Amino acid sequence: MNIRIGNGYDIHCLVPDRPLILGGVNIPHELGLLGHSDADVLTHAIMDAMLGALSLGDIGHYFPPTDPKWKGADSLVLLEQVNQLILDKGWEIGNIDSVIVAERPKLKPHIHQMRDRLSDVLKVNPDQIGVKATTNEKLGPVGREEGIAAYAVVLLVLK
Ligand code: MG
Numbered sequence: 416m417n418i419r420i421g422n423g424y425d426i427h428c429l430v431p432d433r434p435l436i437l438g439g440v441n442i443p444h445e446l447g448l449l450g451h452s453d454a455d456v457l458t459h460a461i462m463d464a465m466l467g468a469l470s471l472g473d474i475g476h477y478f479p480p481t482d483p484k485w486k487g488a489d490s491l492v493l494l495e496q497v498n499q500l501i502l503d504k505g506w507e508i509g510n511i512d513s514v515i516v517a518e519r520p521k522l523k524p525h526i527h528q529m530r531d532r533l534s535d536v537l538k539v540n541p542d543q544i545g546v547k548a549t550t551n552e553k554l555g556p557v558g559r560e561e562g563i564a565a566y567a568v569v570l571l572v573l574k
Contacts, residue, residue, distance in 0.1 A: 422569075433449055452488040495536050496536050515565045
């Protein structure tokens with residue numbers, strides 16, 4: 416088999432006095448995501464999808480939240496490490512598709528920059544990375560703006 420597929424999901428709580436970082440982009444908002452690292456929920460979902468595609472476990476295994484080393488970590492640095500792991504095993508990214516679920520703020524103006532940041536780190540073309548945003552129609556914890564969630568699917572191809 417020369418293709419593998421993986422999916423990833425993540426959610427983080429929205430709290431005051433934290434930055435809102437999605438896909439490596441700092442987005443102006445009165446709330447930010449809580450987490451041990453920078454809590455970049457989109458990048459975390461993408462990493463889990465990449466690891467899942469090769470049955471390599473999840474990001475908690477490689478970057479445990481109990482390890483002080485990862486406190487405040489830039490998730491793009493972690494993404495680079497996950498990508499290297501995949502390259503070392505002889506695979507590369509075919510494409511990624513993802514969805515951020517957030518009631519606010521409006522993410523559309525930032526999507527282009529997220530794709531640029533992620534593709535820079537992953538050394539792929541921006542058109543290999545899909546980032547979409549939707550609201551949760553005010554339903555559930557995401558709809559009440561208690562958190563932001565992200566889903567990602569990745570296709571890996573044998574180099
Ligand atoms: Mg996470």
